[in-house]
Amino acid sequence: MPFRRYADFSGRSRRMEYWMFRLFEFGVFFAGLIVLGLFSGAAGAAGGDTASGLVGGLGALALVGFFLFSFIPGLAVTVRRLHDTGKSGWMVLISLVPLVGGIVLLVFLCSDGTRGANQYGEDPKAHTDHAGDVFA
Secondary structure, three states, X not given: OOOOOOXXXXXXXXXXXXHHHHHHHHHHHHHHHHHHHHHHHHHHHHHOHHHHHHHHHHHHHHHHHHHHHHHHHHHHHHHHHHHHOOOOHHHXXXXXXXXXXXXXXXXXXXXXXXXXXXXXXXXXXXXXXXXOOOOO
């Protein structure tokens, strides 16, 4: 769902949508590291340090590309998640405060959303038809 709503910063997102997106990102990163390590090790054994460095560099470039591609949807789903708790999307900047900012943002992201409609839209839990939604 976050990739369908790529740069949609309006509306609200449920906790499940947010955390499943983050789990997906972590899974891609972890799988990419495993594949990168396997291919780079195999290339190093077969062709020496040059092949290993080339494969490792290309793999790292692919992982960086994925995270650049997923940055905007990740930011958008975070803003929509904050909207669900009744907070402004600008509250994401609280994570820039050293030590406590990330903890405060984590508490906001883990909090239950506002019941019923709020200033950012309708309650996403109120809709029972999620047939076409992914991670909703």
